[in-house]
Amino acid sequence: MTLNSADPAFVANLRRLLPPAAFRDISPAYLQEPRGRWQGQAGVVVAPDCTEDVAAVVRAAAKACVPIIPYGGGTGLVGGQISANGPAPVVLSLERMCAIRGVFPDENVMVVEAGVILADIHDAASKVDRLFPLSIAAKGSARIGGNLATNAGGVNVLRYGNARDLCLGLEAVLPDGQIWHGLKRLRKDNTGYDLKNLLIGSEGTLGVITAAALKLHPIPAGEGTALMTVKDPRAALNLLAMARDQLGEAISAFELMHRTGLEFLTEALPDLRQPFEVAPEWFVLIDVGLARGLNPSEALEVLFADAFEAGLVSDGTIAQSQAQRHAFWEVREQIPEANRRVGSVSSHDISVPMSVIPEFIERGGEIIAGLGDFRINCFGHLGDGNLHYNVFPLAGHHRDDHRNQRDAIKRAVHDLVDEMGGSISAEHGIGRLKVDDLERYGDPTKLSMMRAIKAALDPVGIMNPGVILRE
Amino acid sequence: MTLNSADPAFVANLRRLLPPAAFRDISPAYLQEPRGRWQGQAGVVVAPDCTEDVAAVVRAAAKACVPIIPYGGGTGLVGGQISANGPAPVVLSLERMCAIRGVFPDENVMVVEAGVILADIHDAASKVDRLFPLSIAAKGSARIGGNLATNAGGVNVLRYGNARDLCLGLEAVLPDGQIWHGLKRLRKDNTGYDLKNLLIGSEGTLGVITAAALKLHPIPAGEGTALMTVKDPRAALNLLAMARDQLGEAISAFELMHRTGLEFLTEALPDLRQPFEVAPEWFVLIDVGLARGLNPSEALEVLFADAFEAGLVSDGTIAQSQAQRHAFWEVREQIPEANRRVGSVSSHDISVPMSVIPEFIERGGEIIAGLGDFRINCFGHLGDGNLHYNVFPLAGHHRDDHRNQRDAIKRAVHDLVDEMGGSISAEHGIGRLKVDDLERYGDPTKLSMMRAIKAALDPVGIMNPGVILRE
Known part of the structure; x- marks a missing residue:
């Protein structure tokens, strides 16, 4: 069905339905997204403060066949919060529903x-x-x-x-x-x-x-954090298995990082104090939250000793204070910011079955090397099989130097993920960014079910058109 | 759309599509359900041994508009595995897909x-x-x-x-x-x-x-089980909160039981050895599975001591062996069998928000008392807010004596559940048994969404017709 813009007549109608406080200026914040891939548009921005007013907006839009872009914090990384083309939508912000x-x-x-x-x-x-x-x-x-x-x-x-x-x-x-x-x-x-x-x-x-x-x-009774140097991703997986055998569900986070991440921090965020004298090639951050009666530092020491004995880790530091825990986490949490400043050629939010992660990293490295000279910053949530696999130019080069290689890199990484039974969107979603990828890699039966459900629940197609499924 | 029976012509067609081993006799096992509420029917029973053959059956049924009843172990308690009326279906058993x-x-x-x-x-x-x-x-x-x-x-x-x-x-x-x-x-x-x-x-x-x-x-490194006598359901809730504060996720099960359950065990399963000299009014079974470094018996002792101090428990036994753990669990697991032998007038698989469980039990008891002289066996998964709230005749009476009261009891219990924000089917599902209840208590918007999804994915309506949604 053809959609219409939120034109002045439609906006005038909305003004009869909602109190003045529900209307927002069409400010740039509502029309941008963090990657800067799209410039958004809007016929009107409304921020109702109750569910009934949200329903009134949706009913009006459904009647007039006007698209709606639901808007939260605007932090999504795949363009799901942006209408880049087509009829000007209602941007429906939930910012005033904050009780x-x-x-x-x-x-x-x-x-x-x-x-x-x-x-x-x-x-x-x-x-x-x-x-x-x-x-x-x-x-x-x-x-x-x-x-x-x-x-x-x-x-x-x-x-x-x-x-x-x-x-x-x-x-x-x-x-x-x-x-x-x-x-x-x-x-x-x-x-x-x-x-x-x-x-x-x-x-x-x-x-x-x-x-x-x-x-x-x-809240776990006792929390602790350690950094441990591992030989390679396979050793990290074995360390995780050992940690789970010892501590069960108490492992709250298990993050794999590579030396490239530390180098990017040095390059982009030189004021951040790094916890290593000599940067290891691969290391993990382990966070535990234990029940009463167990001491987190002792548990992490036992784990380290056993893992050292088994040849899985060569070095490690257990945080001795909340400040040190925070410092360890800063390393992990600032890597995305460092990545942004360095500027990737192509970044990939992927997952693969856990046991094939080492093979994925090895084969991925070979494939990227075959496409040119790049730096790979591969890091992420090892315990979930979720890697942020990001490809960067060499030092002294700019992402724009490789603009024409981006598609080939992305395709190669996603082909490998798909071959290995993985997902081309582990946690960020499809948005507008990966609609083509979903069509390429998604199970055809799943896609046809999704289209049938969309058509059944939103026959006019007003809800976030162009996101996940092509319009 | 009108459905057709799996008639001889349809069966003959299926015989061309599937190997002979895929066909089963239409034996009583496929036509019965544990409650004995319905007598099933079937035009044919097939048990394909691969996904492609399941697909062949479904395609044939879709083409001929013949209903399909997917059949697992046949243990469901709401009649979802039975076709009680309408055109004779294909019973599609998965029993040979057991790799x-x-x-x-x-x-x-x-x-x-x-x-x-x-x-x-x-x-x-x-x-x-x-x-x-x-x-x-x-x-x-x-x-x-x-x-x-x-x-x-x-x-x-x-x-x-x-x-x-x-x-x-x-x-x-x-x-x-x-x-x-x-x-x-x-x-x-x-x-x-x-x-x-x-x-x-x-x-x-x-x-x-x-x-x-x-x-x-x-597998948790150390497992332990205890029975603890609590004053009332509110004390049981407070005990659960205390257990969680002390042991986090390590609480594997937390089951509330009432003296009526023990009385039914005595009545119906006199050979079962019961762990109490004097049956308490309310008691809980707590099961913990702890990480390495914690002793389950010690953890349960600490919990008992703290709970005793706080006035939450008056007595308790911690299993000293696997045999004793098993004996404790037997009490819980045999209560449903004892219930079956005693014969309920009406049984209810319900859940309510955890914090209102004590109020629900109190008000439920008053409501049932207002309807006549009954025994209530209320037991279940307290930590999930899921109670099996079953109403029985007094000793010496039979469920059939109260046949004409069943609907009023069920209605009263479900009305109370609904009023308190609960669910009229916590874990058994809707099946055929609760289609009316779902229509009565279900959110109308949810029901219309469900119908739209069903119509979109199964426009002919061949998949388990009459289950969840009315045909």
Whole structure:
């Protein structure tokens, strides 16, 4: 069906439906995305402060066949928050739906509106001595509705799962403007199809999430962090297996990093103090959160000693203070910023089955070497099989020098991922960036099911058109 | 669309498509269900041994508009495995798809076909020193495809989640006979809509699950079990909170039971040795699985001492051997069998938000008392908010004496559950048994979404018609 722009007549109609405070200037913030790949457009920006007003906007847009771009914190990396072409959309920001509707520490549950900033959820949880474990670099500006719409991952997935694993129920406005009241605070509810998980990860193409019931966790009694030097990625995998045998679910994060990451930090963020005198080729950051009665430093020492004995690690440092834990984590968390400053030719958010990670890294290196002279910064969430596999120019060169090689690099990396049973979007989603890739690598049956579901729930196609599925 | 019976012409066509070994006698086993509420029917029973043959059956049925009943172990409690009326269906049994396709202990993954019996998966996992934690009373005959189709729960949900939380990927045949190859062994994969979770819990109405990639877990280094007497359900909740603060995720199960359950065991299973000299009114079974370095008995002793100090528990026994652990668990696991022998007037598989459980039990008791003289056996998975709330005749009476009160009891219990934000099907699903209840209590927007999805994916309506959604 043909969509229409949010033209002055449509906007005038919206002004009759919503209070003046719901209207925002069409400021650049709503029209940009962090990669700078697209310049957005909007006919109007609205920020309702209640679910009923969100529903009113969606009903009006459905009636007028005007596209809607749901907008959270704007931190997505695949362009899902941007309308780059076609009729000018309604940008529907959730920024004013930022109430915490209820905290239930006895149940380990918090009910929040979609516009609450992730870091504010962390704070609200810690006020009742609980943990909301979803954590990503953009936590200070990302909003939970967007985190759920994109099924955000981050550093604690190994222990606590992705965003979808931390959500018990949703309230959402569907493409026809109906409100789904699904804010259940239940751990078990087998009453029909799992619409919650269908909306989570649908990137705003099936409806607008307006509120969520989130799972909280107990704060581990004792936390500890170590850096350990490993010979290669296979040794890192074996170290993870050993750590799990010893500590079970207590491994909160297990991040693999390469010397290239440290070199980029030196190059781009020289003020950051690095924890190594001599940079190792491969190393891991291990974070543990233990039950009462276990000492994290001792547990990490036992692990290190056993791993050293088994030839898996050659060196290691266990954080002796919160400040040192923070310093270790800074290394990991600043690598994406260093990458941005160095400027990648092509970056890839991929996952492969854990046991083939070493083979993937080896073959990937050979393939990239065959395409030219590049630096590879491969790092990420080893325990989830999720690597950020990013390809950079040599020192002294610029990404633009390799502009015409980008597609070949991306294709080669994604072909290898696909051959090895992996995913070309582990945690960032499809957005607009990977629509072609999804068509190329996605299972055809899955794609036809997805199109059938989209057509059934959003027959006019107003919800975030062009995201995930081609218009 | 009108459906047709699997008549002799259709069966003759199937015989051209499948090898003779794929055909089974229409034996009573395929036409019965454990509650004895329905007598099933079938035009033909087929048991293909490969996915391609499952697809051939579905394509043939789709072409001829013949209904299909996917059949696992036949242990479901809501009639989802039975066609009670309408055109005679194809009963499509997965019993010959029972290969374990791959075990990946490094990844904590096992890939199995849908017909593998749950207990065989447990055995295969323990052979590689891993745990597959999904556990239900019917584990000796339930098949994993059915466990996933119904999103089975069980006793370890508190720690490890429901069936859906233990599945990484699926292979399935869709209602048009297409095969979806979604057997990914990935922890992170954000490539489009979550079809895996849509199929899980759809009770065979959206397709036939043929294989699954399952998550395994490390076996906890030390396991322990205790029975503790609590004053009331609120004390049990507080005890759970204390246990979580002390032991984090290590609480594997936390089951609340009432004296009525022990009385039923005495009445129906007098040979079972009971662990109490004097039966307490309320008690809990706590199961812990701890990381290396912690002693389960000591941890349970500390918990008991602190809980005693806080006035939460008055008595307790910690299992001193595997035999004693087993004996404690027997009490819990035999209660459903005792219930069956006593014969309930009405039984309810419900959940409510955890913090309102005490209020639910109190108000439920008052409501039932207002309806007549009954015994209530309320027990279940407290940590999941999931209670089996079953209403029985007084001793010396028979369930049939109260036949005309069943509907009023069920309605009263479900009304209360609904009022308190709960679910009228916590873990058993909707099947045929609760279609009316789902229409009564389900969110209307959710129901209309479900119907739209069903119509989009199964326009002819051949997949398990009458289950979840009315035909």
